Amino acid sequence: MKSAIVIITGIILILLSTPAHAVAFGASPATLTFDIGKGDSLEKTTTVSTNSPTYLGVTFSISDEIKDFITISPTSGLKTKLNEPLEITIKAKSSFFEELGSHTGTITFMTAPAGDTGSGTGSAIANGVAVKITINVGSVANSEKVTGELLHTEPKGMNLSTALVVMTIVLIALAALLFITKPKCKAKK
């Protein structure tokens, strides 16, 4: 009984991951750019698709250049088939202490090999697609950048006329202070 279950499970897994013929495999968008500020994060999606009439198991890898910035979901049970595209959420996050700059890398999605080399020497071919990722870490996230024309605002300090009035008052006050505190001269007898 146990062996029967193992055999059936094996057959199901093979059917899930191994199409009988070559199939198309791709991802869209194939290029994603994340503009984020220090300590910020941003999510985008990419869709993995195929024209295989049977399910393809999908695995993924993130290149070293961006693996500290990127998380994806879901991470397990990935599969796709014709008319059932696989939507992947990609989250880019930078630490508050990250230096400003740009980081580029790829997230690669792969299928299991489609064929069997049989009795001869050869290679079983697996398909993959790489999504190019660019992460621009700036001082301000893109969504927070000010766009459009600058608004005219009054300067925070005093304008010229106010300053003159204040200076005049201060001078008068100083003069008055000097006059009051000036020691009176006494005539020597």
Place this chain on the structure above:
Amino acid sequence: MNKRIFLLAAVMLAATLMFGFQTILADTASGNVSITNAAPTMGTVTLWNQNGADAGITLAAGSTVIVTANVTVTDTNGGGNVASATGTLYHSTSTSGESDDENIHLTNSSCVLSGVSGNDVIATCAFTMNYMALNGTWTVNMTATDLTGESVSGTDTNTVNDLAALDVTNTVIEFGSMALGANSSSPTTMIVRSQGNIQIDAIYSGTNYTCTSGTIPATNTKYGLTSVAYDSLTTGLTESPATQTGFDLGVRGVATANGADSEKNEYWGILIPTSGVSGTCSNTLTVTAVAG
């Protein structure tokens, strides 16, 4: 007395004749009002994506998606007065009036009219977008025409995302039976076909070959874009992914004629070690598409 009776009779006769004639006249009068035709008008056109959302359109590798556009058409002569609707969907490099092209232009000449309600009717145009429809801005132009031939048009735009996709037509590369120390005198051909809407490069990586006895390093495999003997193949296969930047596989219909697949051949050869291996040897070769 007779005079009174005669007078009453005369009055009744006159009244009968008068009302009777009026009735007759009313029965025979005919109204003839001609209502002028009012041209239809159109609300806001919306081009939905493949999921019916007002968001970017994502195509499917080697396959098609269906996108729709709809609009409410108003005809003050009655919604049923709208006779037909058509639509074109075209890339920013094309125009509404151009002929269909699998990369940049689609036409639906019989959009669906539904949901007549008073003066309104909803027009819906569906378009089948294939994987080679170019990325960028697409415009839908919908036109509704009434029974007298008067028409109205409206547009909306949406973005088609880039799609990197391939199909390796071989499922395996067979090197056949080889002697120890031999290499491929003639290479084995692998065909890579574009299944997306952008030019792609190929990234190759491979595992070491596991033989019945022993192993062959992946680096004993060489490949190139020219059909030459093993020694002249340009690049050695590595376990870590390596991009062939000169691959440059174009989009179907752009790099080729409409309807013709865009393909490239990659040629493969192997060197069998002089000792340490026997039986059959196999590995996994991963072919990855990347925007290029």
